[in-house]
Amino acid sequence: MPRQNIATTACDACRRRKVKCDTQQPCARCQSAGLVCRTTSVPRKKGRQGATATVLQELRKSPAQTEALSTPSPRDYGRSGYFIRSPGLLTPIVIQSCAEYFFTRMLGTVPILLPALFQTHVDHMAESLHSYCLVCAFCAFVFTQTGYASWHNPANPSSTLGRSLLEEAMTARRHLDPFTAPSRLSITTSFLLYGCQIGMGNQRQAYYFLREATTLYTAGILDQPGTGVDEDPGSLFWLLLISERAHAIRRHRPITLEITPDSPVLDDTHSDASSVGFRCLADLYRPFNQSFLSHWNGTETSFSKELLIQLEEHLRQAVPADIELPDLLLADLRVSQQWLRTMIWQLATTAGFLSSTPSHPCLDIRYPLQIARELSLATWKLSRESMEAHGVGLVRSLIRRKSSSQAEKRKVEKIFEITCTFADVMACLSQSRLRASGFDLGPQDYLKHLCTLIHGLPGGDTKFLPLLLAKIGQTLPSMLAPLSRHLSLPLTDSAPPETETVSPVGFGNDWDKDFNWAEMSRIGDKTPELEGTLQFG
Template structure:
């Protein structure tokens, strides 16, 4: 009896008092443990307030948080009105599950961190910058989801991922502040923490697959490549559970829904193939039996642009990936290289007509992806010593990256940075691969004349400057490019002279036999290995008198351009 009396007189904690709910009086009561609140017992006898329940939890969380910093509001790129202001110092601690099913309650561990208006105001950015390249969840669906997110945990968990991905792909340049990056990561974490685990009666859906795709997108930009791979495979698992690749099953769906699921499948296919190249991982999704069917609910421009990018990534077939992942180069021959290059070239006239109907954002993605794929093919050929400076075929020419740098400079000059950065980390990685390859050729394959060298250096510095400004470029890849810039700088020190005898440096020679790139300059055909022959790379002769003065001026111009190229080092 005495024990029962003691239980009745044990007082409630501050949070339970204010919310007017039952408290078990423990050191950390059950209610606070469930909601992730600090459990505080104050001696105060003040009258309890009569505020709203959701407001009280939020207010109490802010009062008991240790951090004082508050971030500025994160506004949509296309919105001019105020938004809810998230606090980065008041992020909730992990939920204590205590062995119970934490998904039983519809309450979110972050009930009022972001309001509905926060997510509704992101929709215009999503429609403009995310949906054209990930055309699965429509604007209408998003609005429906946001309306019910307070009462449906699965929907709420998805909406967090939608918000993080939208900010990730639409905040670039000066708009990508540290506060924005923190918000992206916090929304992603909210989505992961509130995601229902797969239990016996796991509910899989298109929405759930896209949630993992959105999380994958955020992690790629946050340099979490291993976790990004995990969520990519999670999305693929759900896609396989949906049996999208089953023709009979697809026939039972309405045409718009069938097309939407086909787009989901191809989106995962594209992302997985990209990861296979980027991180040397195996791909498990085969190509779908068809391209996405026409969908009257999808803008024609989005449909055509998405199908074009699918066609490019279909070139990364099993043979291509096996050759890329095989350190010995697999079955790469000059015949294979030429055939793959012809596929990439396509029909210039037809391609031009198709591009004319697309937005600049879509054109930028297609253009850079095509040049990236051409670079990959060239690198496979290089690995098998199929290249020659004497080849009349561009795909087998040792100087292909040099010509590519000229083309790429013209292309990016006609694009806005926004049209490129909206594609996130994927476009950054592609541009890195291209730029890195160009740098290697500049370092190891001398030009015939100093004037030609000056042109090559100028094109390279333009592209390098362009790539180093991408915020998604990680420090490792940034360091690789800057290291190669330093290598070029040491190759062209400033030359001094007296009036009669210019001191022109003499190290512009063909690669020596100890240089691994020397082996690249040997040529072999598809029929078999030809006799190895040295490639005759022209050696710059030392000119006399006034000609030497002109050479000296060109040399010092190159040296000055390289010396002044200090971008990205601060």
């Protein structure tokens, strides 16, 4: 069709769509969209004036455009204009492999999607940008949370593919209004993006999406029936509650979800391993409410030893020692249980409740030794595959960064917080107390096991083991050489020989003679070597 006169201003359709017009008559954009291209010089009122003021109304009326929208298209029109999908990124084999991995290994700890309903979103993602965004976020979640190897494309590592999928999901999300989708779909997408950002180490972005998910939940839009994408109506609430409270403890953030008589209840009629494991995980975090966080953040100081003892007893009962669950579920439960026990001990340390003759084991100065022992025994029994299923999440939990502020001093990341606290207490003991006795294992054995665990997990040897060795070199310099030999690492010139720790004098019993009170007073001090190494939000 030959071009006609050239206009001096953009046509009406391009102006309403806020896209660049080539000022031809008709313009290229109107031709491709099947719209009537006209330019009027009559001033028009601002805002929408009837059905013809919305270009989408004209697009819907166009038979050619209706047919185009019903077929798979790489372009989606949203509130911010067209979104162009990246070709060859979200392939069927990527979706299939991620779904198999998630529903086989992760559903017990992240019960947020059913396989059948996820497949429904896969089937509709060609015409639904909401579904496409969810599937992208789902696959990115699997890659970024687990370090799952991209076996279908060895040239594209899982970290690179996970980052690309996350960028695709984030770009698609910017074209969507979360309130135009079913409520649970929006919440699920927000949660998956939260997990992706956690896996990438973007703590600020992660908190944004976690807060968005909990805010959407508390907004009351879940009252709409028939919009669920989770198996148990209560599982979404408890998954958000667990994630929010764990994040609040690590990052000293506020929480929005509280347990009330009207809160959803997990269905206890299911006896399958996934349901039992998730109920135990929810029970672990149940008492860590705003009242605890007020004590933890230092805004409330009027609490007693009895409160900490009650929390400790609750943690022990929430996950019985003889519970029979698959290794994949036990790995997450045991790590979370021992981490929360460490949090209680740290709070007791801040409050000055620790004693050499405590009324309860959790108030014992040496309590982290017992926690490290139980964690080591638990992980020794678990298969390596069960630990790698939580891969980056577990390794990332092995980081503790200290700083001069009170909040930064207690910034923790699960297992490494246990390990660092364990190393701090080990530094207070004499060399004789660190070694094994007879057939019993000693603290040195547990420390070697935890270092081996970090060394063997994906990314641990390159990113996190050097930080751990730097920490040990500062608190336990005599352990650097044996640890390096144990891990088959080259010895550094700075590794000092093994020497006996000099015990303090002036105490009246054998326990006091083997405990270095000067070292105990330094627990929680700033660690210059680790400061600034990790960039957390």
